[in-house]
Amino acid sequence: MIKKTAAIIAGAGSGHRLGADLPKALVKLIDKTLVEHAVNSLAPVAQLIVVTAPAGFEDQFKSILGDQVKVITGGVLRSDSIRIALAEIGNEYEFVLVHDAARAIASTQLATNVINELASGEQAVIPALDVVDTIKEIDANGYVRNTPERANLRAVQTPQGFVKSVLAHAHASAEDATDDAALVEAIGIKVKVIAGEERALKITTKSDLARAVEILLPNIQREIRVGIGTDAHAFSADTSRKLWLAGLLWDGEIGVDGHSDGDVAAHAICDALLSAANLGDLGSNFGVSDPKYAGASGATLLTESLNKVISAGFVIENVAVQIVGNRPKIGTRRAEAISAISKALNGAVVSVSATSTDGLGFTGEGKGLSAIATALIISAK
Numbered sequence: 331m332i333k334k335t336a337a338i339i340a341g342a343g344s345g346h347r348l349g350a351d352l353p354k355a356l357v358k359l360i361d362k363t364l365v366e367h368a369v370n371s372l373a374p375v376a377q378l379i380v381v382t383a384p385a386g387f388e389d390q391f392k393s394i395l396g397d398q399v400k401v402i403t404g405g406v407l408r409s410d411s412i413r414i415a416l417a418e419i420g421n422e423y424e425f426v427l428v429h430d431a432a433r434a435i436a437s438t439q440l441a442t443n444v445i446n447e448l449a450s451g452e453q454a455v456i457p458a459l460d461v462v463d464t465i466k467e468i469d470a471n472g473y474v475r476n477t478p479e480r481a482n483l484r485a486v487q488t489p490q491g492f493v494k495s496v497l498a499h500a501h502a503s504a505e506d507a508t509d510d511a512a513l514v515e516a517i518g519i520k521v522k523v524i525a526g527e528e529r530a531l532k533i534t535t536k537s538d539l540a541r542a543v544e545i546l547l548p549n550i551q552r553e554i555r556v557g558i559g560t561d562a563h564a565f566s567a568d569t570s571r572k573l574w575l576a577g578l579l580w581d582g583e584i585g586v587d588g589h590s591d592g593d594v595a596a597h598a599i600c601d602a603l604l605s606a607a608n609l610g611d612l613g614s615n616f617g618v619s620d621p622k623y624a625g626a627s628g629a630t631l632l633t634e635s636l637n638k639v640i641s642a643g644f645v646i647e648n649v650a651v652q653i654v655g656n657r658p659k660i661g662t663r664r665a666e667a668i669s670a671i672s673k674a675l676n677g678a679v680v681s682v683s684a685t686s687t688d689g690l691g692f693t694g695e696g697k698g699l700s701a702i703a704t705a706l707i708i709s710a711k
Contacts, residue, residue: 333424335445337376337489338415341365341391341431342384342404347535353384354533355431356394359542361556361706362650364533365391367434369399370650370681372489374668375441376427378661380418382411396652396685398664409506409513416498425449426497428510429489435542436489436530444491447522454514455491457526458484484523486511487530547647553709555644559601561594561612562700563587564692573658575699576651576682577629577670580658586699589618589625594701595651595682596628599671600635602649602705607642632674644707648679651703655693660684 341355350357355365382404383391391401404411425448447455461483467476500513507513511521529545563586571585576595586592601612616623664682672680687694
């Protein structure tokens, strides 16, 4: 039996020290907000993501994240927010990751490492870095009280992982804490510490934000390009037409009409990549007049677009696509979709989200699907 993982992202922190008059989670880091970066890193490994938003900002979070996550109103204290989020997670989930939107660029691999430890039998797992500075404990008057042994100290990060029942018990037994592992320790559960990573830094100040940019774009002398792409197809009158979307076959759904397989998510990404590299658009590269692309899969077009981008002297930094439509529901297969698209793009970082249009337009009326994508590419040298 596959053990299901849910994730909670705490996103109610203030952005004042970043010079922002909005929650820190909504501050932009290159092409996305901090909370979008955090969601993207956990989406490949979590089947449910719950984001806690500060009161009054719920709609902004929802408009940015779409229906790929569940946005709820957080509590006054951090622990209150986690308890509220836990109540949204069903009993079918075995593990829970607790993450901070402020640690926006922690990698998917770090989350995977945490989950792997839980799957091997640990009940609580936290990533941490060695402490390189000497730490002093001081008294209320500012005098040194003690110098702890540095070799025994660690700087703790997120995402932290727990068996769901253990985390729920810990939060039911305590008032508040800045660290969920501390609550678990307090009920006598051993907490396993694994190696953290430099990119899981906590973004609190402008210098932290600048450091995050350096990590994401290590060579700022390289040329940076951004492209946007869209695609739309109507559902077919042929009920035997298969639906291909985001690189996946959706059984039981009627497909869309098109010269190729009609994968709007893949096509929008292709359009964005080609636009970023100034290579034209989907139609000029894979037009309906070319029989070679009749029935071509979205994966095929993604790989060919990747090759064109590489030939133009660029590499993909990341792509993001939002699917617009009433059906199918993307959330249950989001991790599969990310994996399929990333594979076609030779391992590129990918995010997939979905939304509806509240009954407006041809997608809202259930007549078809559309998608919009962005691509960030950088020069190879």
